[in-house]
Structures are given as C-alpha cells and as structure tokens.
Amino acid sequence: xxxxxxxxxxxxxxxxxIDDVNLTLEPGSFNVLLGRTLSGKTTLMRLMAGLDRPTKxxxxxxxxxxxxxxxxxxxxxxxxxxxINYPNMTVYDNIASPLRLAxxxxxxxxxxxxxxxxxxxxxxxxxxxxxxxxxxxQQRTAMARALVKDSQIxxxxxxxxxxxxxxxxxxxxxxxxxxxxxxxxxVYATTExxxxxxxxxxxxVLHEGKLLQFxxxxxxxxxxKDIITAEMFSEPPINVVPGRVSETEVTFDESVHFQLNSxxxxxxxxxxxxxxxxxxxxxxxHADDDLELPVRVDLAEISGSETFLHVHNPHFDLVLxxxxxxxxxxxxxxxxxxxxxxxxxFDEGGQLVHAPAGLGGR
Amino acid sequence: xxKVENNKAWWLVLPVFLIxxxxxxxxxxxxxxxxxxxIFDPYTRYFVGTExxxxxxxxxxxxxxxxxxxxxSFTILLIEIPLGIAVALMMPTKGRGASLxxxxxxxxxxxxxxxxxxxxxxxxxxxxxxxxxxMAKLGINYNYASEPLHAWLTVVLMDVWHWTPLVALLxxxxxxxxxxxxxxxxxxxxxxxxxxxxxIQLPKLTNVLIIxxxxxxxxxxxxxxxxxxxxxxGPGTSTTFLSQSLVQQAIGQFDLGPxxxxxxxxxxxxxxxxWVFYTTIMHMQKDK
Numbered sequence: 001x002x003x004x005x006x007x008x009x010x011x012x013x014x015x016x017x018i019d020d021v022n023l024t025l026e027p028g029s030f031n032v033l034l035g036r037t038l039s040g041k042t043t044l045m046r047l048m049a050g051l052d053r054p055t056k057x058x059x060x061x062x063x064x065x066x067x068x069x070x071x072x073x074x075x076x077x078x079x080x081x082x083x084i085n086y087p088n089m090t091v092y093d094n095i096a097s098p099l100r101l102a103x104x105x106x107x108x109x110x111x112x113x114x115x116x117x118x119x120x121x122x123x124x125x126x127x128x129x130x131x132x133x134x135x136x137x138q139q140r141t142a143m144a145r146a147l148v149k150d151s152q153i154x155x156x157x158x159x160x161x162x163x164x165x166x167x168x169x170x171x172x173x174x175x176x177x178x179x180x181x182x183x184x185x186x187v188y189a190t191t192e193x194x195x196x197x198x199x200x201x202x203x204x205v206l207h208e209g210k211l212l213q214f215x216x217x218x219x220x221x222x223x224x225k226d227i228i229t230a231e232m233f234s235e236p237p238i239n240v241v242p243g244r245v246s247e248t249e250v251t252f253d254e255s256v257h258f259q260l261n262s263x264x265x266x267x268x269x270x271x272x273x274x275x276x277x278x279x280x281x282x283x284x285x286h287a288d289d290d291l292e293l294p295v296r297v298d299l300a301e302i303s304g305s306e307t308f309l310h311v312h313n314p315h316f317d318l319v320l321x322x323x324x325x326x327x328x329x330x331x332x333x334x335x336x337x338x339x340x341x342x343x344x345x346f347d348e349g350g351q352l353v354h355a356p357a358g359l360g361g362r
Numbered sequence: 363x364x365k366v367e368n369n370k371a372w373w374l375v376l377p378v379f380l381i382x383x384x385x386x387x388x389x390x391x392x393x394x395x396x397x398x399x400x401i402f403d404p405y406t407r408y409f410v411g412t413e414x415x416x417x418x419x420x421x422x423x424x425x426x427x428x429x430x431x432x433x434x435s436f437t438i439l440l441i442e443i444p445l446g447i448a449v450a451l452m453m454p455t456k457g458r459g460a461s462l463x464x465x466x467x468x469x470x471x472x473x474x475x476x477x478x479x480x481x482x483x484x485x486x487x488x489x490x491x492x493x494x495x496x497m498a499k500l501g502i503n504y505n506y507a508s509e510p511l512h513a514w515l516t517v518v519l520m521d522v523w524h525w526t527p528l529v530a531l532l533x534x535x536x537x538x539x540x541x542x543x544x545x546x547x548x549x550x551x552x553x554x555x556x557x558x559x560x561x562i563q564l565p566k567l568t569n570v571l572i573i574x575x576x577x578x579x580x581x582x583x584x585x586x587x588x589x590x591x592x593x594x595x596g597p598g599t600s601t602t603f604l605s606q607s608l609v610q611q612a613i614g615q616f617d618l619g620p621x622x623x624x625x626x627x628x629x630x631x632x633x634x635x636x637w638v639f640y641t642t643i644m645h646m647q648k649d650k
Contacts, residue, residue, distance in 0.1 A: 051546060072552050084547045088565040097561075098551050145551075 001027040001062055001152045003048065003185055008057035010043055017043045018054070019209040025185045030176070030201030032217060033189040034233060040209040041189035045155045048187060050074045061152070077146035078155040081162060083138035085130040091117070091141050092126040098149045116148045119178060136167040143171075147178065156188040160195075165304075172198055193235045197221060205229050227350040230275050236308055236319045238275045238344070245269050250340075253315035258291050263341055267354060275344035278308070278321035282337045291338035293318075297328040311336060396622035414623035424624065426599065427607040428631075434603060435582045438521045442578055443571065445522065446529025451559070453534055464534070467527045475524075479591025482520045507593060510600035517589050517601055521582060529574045536570035537563060572643050576636055583632055604628060 003025045010018040018040050025031050033041045046052045047059065050071040059067045066074065077098075085094045092113055099109045117123040120140040122133075130138050139159060146154055156175075160168040176199060179186050190196055196203050196217055203217040205224075212229045213220050224230035231237040243252045245267045251257050252274070260267075285292070295311035295318065302308075302325050309320040309328065320336060328334065345354035397414055401407045418424060453463045473481070486506050488494040497504035506513040540562065548558045586605040589595055595602035602610075608628065612621035 049550065051549065071549050076550060078547065078550050080543045080547065082541060082543055084541075084543055086561045086565075089561060097553075101552050101557075 001183070001185060003153060004058075004060040004063075005044075005048070006058040006060065008047060008054045008059065010047060010052065011055040017209050018047065020057070021211045023204060023211060023214055025187065025202075027185060028183045030179050030186045030199065031188065032196040032199050032201060032203045033187060033206055034191075034193060034196045034203050035189075035206030036191055036232070038208075039206040041191075041206055042157055043209075044206065045078070045157055045187060045189060048153060049076050049078060049155055074153075075149075075151050076153040076155065077149065077151040078157065079139075079142050079146045079159045081158045083130070083135060083142055083162070085138060085141050085145070087130060090127055090129060091122060091133070091144075094130065094141055095126075095144045095148050098145060102149065112148055113144075116144045119147075120144045120174070136163055136171065139163060139171070143175075151184055153185045153187065156186070158189055158191065161191075169198075176200065193221075193233050196233070203233070205232050207232055223352065223355045224344075225352055227273060227275065227346050230344060230346075230352075234277055236278045236321060238277050239281070239318050240346075241274050241276070241316050241318075242271070243274045244271050245345075250274075255313075255315050256291065256293065258289070258340055261289060261340055263356065264343065264345065264354065267345055271348055272353070273346040273348070273350065275346060276338065276342060278319045280339050280342045281318060281320045282339075283320075283322065283326075283334070285337040286339060287341060289340050291340055293336050293338050295334060295336055297330060297332045297334060299330070300326060300328045302327075393622045393625050396618050397626055399619055401618050410619065414620045415627070417620055418624045418627055421620075423599075424604075424607060427602055427604050430600075430602070431583060431604040434518070434585065435579055437518055438525070438582050439575060439578055441518070441522050442526045442529050443575060445526050446574065447533050447567070447571075449526065449530040450533035450537055451563075453530070455538070464531070467530055467534075470524050470527050471531075473524070475587035476591050478520055478524050479588040482516055482523075482588075483592050486516050508597055510597055513589075513593050513597060513601050516592060517585075520588050520592070521585065524588075525578060525581070529578065532570045532574045533567055536567045540566050568643065572640065575639055575643070579635060579639065580632055583635070 005021050005023045008018060008021045008023075009016065021044065033044060035041050043052070047054050050059075050066070050069055050073075053068065057067075058065055061074075085091075086097065089097065095113045095116060096109050099112060104112075113126075114123060117126055120143060122137055122140045122144060125133055125137060125141075130141055133141065139162075143159070160171055163171065172195065175188075186201075188199060190199075200217050202215060203220045204214040205212040205220060207228055212232065213225045220229070221233055224233055227238075227240060231240075241252050243250055245260065245264065246269050247260075249257050249259055250264060282290075293313060295313045298310040298312055298317075300307055300309050305324065307320075307322045307324065307326045309322055309326065311318050311320065311334070318336070342356045343354070344352065344356065347353050398409060398411060399407045400410045400413075449467065453467065454460045470478075485491045486494045486504070488498045488504065494504055503509075504512055506516045544562050545558065548562060553561070584605050585603055586609070589601040589603060590606060593601055595606045605628075608621060608624055611617050611624065
C-alpha cells in the first residue's frame with residue numbers, strides 16, 4: 001500500500017491552501033507532517049483521506065488513481081486534536097463501532113476490541129462512557145477506534161496537543177511502538193519540531209502550502225534543504241547570521257572574524273548566510289576554536305527546565321537554548337561561545353551549501 | 363476562635379429577598395389564604411379548612427378539564443418535539459439561506475397569542491378562510507364551531523404552528539454547537555445518516571431538548587388565549603382547558619375560595635410533572 005500525491009493543489013476561494021505537492025508515502029512507514037499553524041497540514045490530510053478533492057493533481061493508492069473516490073469508500077482512520085468519541089456509547093462500543101459497521105462477526109469484534117484496548121491500556125475502562133474518563137484516556141479511546149480496523153492509512157491530526165506534557169511523551173512513545181508491527185501508512189501532523197524528532201520515521205516540512213522537503217527525519221533535520229526548512233525544523237528557530245567568506249577567514253557582519261577551519265574550507269569566497277542552532281551556542285567553550293562573543297541579554301525565557309536566552313551584539317541577535325534554569329537580568333553583559341564547527345552555510349538564494357559533519361544524519 | 367457576626371451580609375441579600383417576596387411568596391400566600399376561607403365580601407369571611415380542596419378533588423368538571431389538558435399537552439409535545447428536531451436538521455447551516463431560514467422560522471414566535479387565535483379563527487372559516495374554504499372544496503365539512511374534533515384539531519394545529527419554531531430554534535442552536543470534526547469522524551467510520559443522528563446529534567441535543575420539553579409542557583399546560591378566542595372553550599366544553607375553567611370559576615362566578623384551592627392544585631401538578639420529566643431524562647442520560 002503506497003500513497004502517492006502527484007502535483008496536488010487545493011485552492012479555496014482563490015486562496016492556495018496546498019501548492020503543487022508531490023509526495024510518496026511507503027507502506028509501513030511513519031510520516032510526520034511538520035509545519036506551523038496554517039501551513040496546510042490538515043488540508044493535506046483531508047486530501048489524503050478523501051474528505052476533500054484536490055483542485056489539481058492526482059492521488060494514487062498502489063498506483064491506482066483514487067482522486068475522486070469519497071472517504072466512505074476508502075479504508076482510512078483519523079484521530080483528531082479534539083477527543084472525538086460517540087458520547088453515549090461505552091468505550092467498548094466506541095471501539096467496536098467501525099467493526100460493527102464493517103459487519104464483522106461478534107467473536108472477532110470482541111477479540112479485536114479487547115486486544116486493541118489492552119494495547120492502549122484502556123481495557124479496564126471498557127464499560128465506562130468517554131466523558132467519565134480523563135483527557136488522555138479519551139484520546140486513547142479515539143486512537144483505539146482508529147487502530148482497531150485494518151486501515152490502509154491512519155491520519156493523526158495533532159492528536160496530543162490537548163494533553164499535558166508527561167502524557168504526551170508517554171503516548172507518543174507508545175504510538176511509535178504500535179506502528180512498528182503494522183503495514184499501514186501512518187501520517188502524523190505536528191507543529192513541534194521536537195515531536196517530529198522524537199517520532200522519527202520520515203518528515204515532510206510544510207510551509208505556506210508548499211512541501212519544502214521530505215525524507216528520513218534525521219536527514220531532514222541535519223541537512224535542511226534551505227533556510228526556511230531549517231527555521232521550520234528547529235525550536236527555537238535556527239539563528240541566521242549574514243557573513244562573508246574570504247580566502248582565509250570568515251567575517252560576520254563586518255565585525256566578527258575567525259579563521260577558516262577545515263569544515264568551511266570548501267566554501268568558495270563570497271557572501272553566505274550562516275545558520276547555527278540555538279542549542280549549539282553555549283555559555284562555556286566546548287571546543288578550542290569556539291568563537292567567544294561578548295553579548296548583552298535581552299530576555300531569559302524560562303520554560304520548564306530549559307531556558308531560551310535572547311541576546312544581541314551590536315550587529316545581530318542570537319537565541320540560545322540552554323538546559324537548566326539560568327537567570328539573567330536585562331542588559332547584563334555576558335560571553336557566549338559560538339561553535340565554528342557546527343555551522344550551516346546557505347548561499348544567497350537560501351539553499352544549503354554546507355552542513356556540519358559528524359552530527360549523525362547518515 | 364470566636365465567631366464573628368457579620369450582619370452586613372443581610373443587606374446584600376435583602377434586594378433579592380424583597381423581589382422574590384413581592385413577585386412570588388406574597389401572591390402565593392394570598393392564594394393560600396383564599397383557599398381556606400369562604401369569602402362573601404371584604405369584611406365577611408369564614409375559615410373553612412380543607413373544604414374547597416375536597417370540593418376541587420371531587421368536581422367532575424375540573425377532572426374533565428384536567429384530562430383534556432393532559433391529552434392536549436402530550437399531543438402537542440409528541441408533535442412539536444420530533445417536528446422541531448426535523449425542522450432544525452433541515453435548516454441550512456451556512457450562507458444567506460441560514461439567516462433567511464432563521465428569520466422565517468422565528469416569525470410565528472413574534473405573534474401574540476390572541477392574534478394567533480384570531481388568525482386561525484378566520485383561516486378556518488368555510489366562507490372566508492383559506493383553510494376552511496379548501497376543506498370545503500375537498501368535500502370535508504370542516505367546522506370548528508360545531509364539531510368538537512375539528513375544534514380540537516384547530517387548537518392543536520394552532521399550537522404546533524405557533525410553537526414548533528421554538529423547539530426548532532433550540533435544536534438548531536444545539537446542532538450548531540457540535541464540532542464539524544464529529545461529522546468528519548463519522549464519515550470516516552462510514553456511519554449512516556441515521557447513525558450520525560442517533561449517536562452524535564441526539565445525545566448532543568439532550569440538554570436543549572430538556573429545556574424544550576419543559577418549556578413547551580409548562581406553557582401548553584397553561585394554554586388559555588387561543589381556544590378562548592377561537593370558540594370560547596367550545597363547542598360545549600370540548601376545548602375548555604384547565605386555565606379557562608379556573609378563570610370561569612374565579613372571575614365568571616367569583617368563587618374565590620374554590621378557585622384559589624384549584625390554583626394551588628394546578629401549580630402542584632405542573633411542578634410535579636416537570637420534576638418527573640426532568641428526573642426521567644436525567645436518568646436516561648446517566649444510564650446510557
């Protein structure tokens with residue numbers, strides 16, 4: 001079962017929601033759709049499901065054109081951001097409902113419902129009504145309903161956003177494990193780069209209705225095709241600093257110089273945009289050739305056990321992603337260490353020309 | 363720890379207390395007062411205990427009116443609730459059609475009771491009324507002034523025409539509150555139109571339906587103006603409902619004592635039936 005989208009576009013009221021997307025999802029694969037709100041994730045999923053028809057282009061299943069086939073005649077499941085269950089059916093009946101509609105035998109239904117419920121650890125709640133359960137259990141019920149039938153495609157539309165952090169991590173891992181043994185196509189939409197990284201599989205980065213890049217998640221993360229992809233696939237967004245490469249050294253914004261190292265030597269002299277991930281800049285040097293930068297603090301944003309430190313020097317702004325809680329006051333003078341070995345270089349058109357080596361990514 | 367008396371709080375409760383006293387408690391107590399006395403004139407009155415209540419309980423005229431009243435209320439509930447749901451389901455959900463249909467459906471609600479009565483009184487006349495003339499053309503001798511059944515049908519029709527829109531609007535708002543994803547999920551599950559109604563829409567409508575049933579029951583149980591305008595409760599006593607009997611007794615015959623006793627019984631019946639409705643629906647919801 002492979003799903004192919006060929007030059008698929010969707011235009012609604014003159015606005016392009018999906019712009020010429022080409023994508024092939026392999027059977028048994030786990031695919032993440034990564035993009036901000038309004039990037040077209042849900043629209044693309046609705047097209048994959050057959051809930052909407054593309055304005056242009058074709059959708060193929062196993063090489064067969066299914067563009068006009070309505071959702072009722074396809075075999076798919078979908079899990080939503082909201083916890084969608086039949087309100088006055090018990091958890092058991094909720095999970096059984098797709099099987100009953102498929103006219104399966106009672107014994108088979110019972111076996112499958114119990115098996116799926118056990119897998120999602122809601123087997124002790126089978127007699128309850130959805131509203132008597134916690135949010136996490138309600139979403140598990142909705143997931144069980146999606147997983148219980150043998151769908152060819154299972155779509156998850158930001159299923160974990162309405163859950164608390166701990167529960168999210170737990171369910172995310174279970175979900176991944178559940179799909180290891182299946183031969184269906186899983187598609188998972190999320191706005192969070194970290195969630196994409198945690199899920200693995202493949203990632204498709206969407207931006208303003210366009211598919212920027214698709215490939216194995218780690219590869220897309222480590223070798224983003226261009227600046228926008230790199231920005232979309234990092235939280236906080238990757239720092240971008242304009243710079244110039246000469247025969248011997250790199251200059252950032254006419255102010256900061258450092259010797260051209262072995263990594264960057266292949267770059268031809270000229271103007272580049274340099275990207276460095278927020279988590280790669282440190283408060284202490286990690287390597288001998290880390291660049292020391294005096295900066296002033298704009299804001300220390302503490303989020304849980306992490307700190308996003310916003311700083312600037314006279315020429316550019318930087319964001320640091322630090323683990324642990326660090327408190328700074330505004331305008332405090334500090335030094336940060338800029339890793340010259342972990343730089344991405346993009347040409348003036350924004351295309352990737354150099355990615356740091358040795359960071360995984362194949 | 364010593365208890366601190368804070369008498370200022372009483373001042374905050376006082377306005378509500380006064381409003382409730384003047385709007386509910388004092389009138390009710392006046393009625394209670396009347397119901398246990400025989401009053402000849404403002405200075406001549408005798409305490410009669412439960413005599414009026416005994417009289418009310420054995421008055422066959424009132425029993426007939428009560429039966430008629432129940433029959434009427436249940437008939438219109440049986441028609442208006444399903445019909446209201448059906449109308450709400452058929453109303454368009456977006457675009458200009460939605461606002462247009464809302465206005466059209468709401469129009470009957472804006473018309474006063476006595477006008478509704480008059481409209482149908484004329485509408486049903488065989489000589490000048492559209493409906494009456496049409497029935498006559500069809501060979502049906504439709505005459506609400508002489509046929510009890512026809513009078514009944516007209517009153518029921520009138521009420522259905524007047525109040526189904528209320529149920530429809532309540533249900534419409536209830537339906538709009540169901541997120542679109544529920545329908546989408548149902549489509550993915552390959553659920554039939556009936557299953558969508560039975561397992562998504564109806565459960566989500568329970569709360570507005572409770573309000574609809576209670577409102578329609580209470581209101582129809584107190585129906586007065588429409589049959590009064592149409593036939594004055596006739597022909598005979600066939601459309602004389604409880605409130606009209608009460609008015610006849612209290613104002614027509616000036617029997618204040620029995621009328622007061624009757625009012626109290628009337629009030630208790632409404633209270634009791636509403637309570638039964640409410641608890642039954644709540645139980646049904648819980649059991650499922």
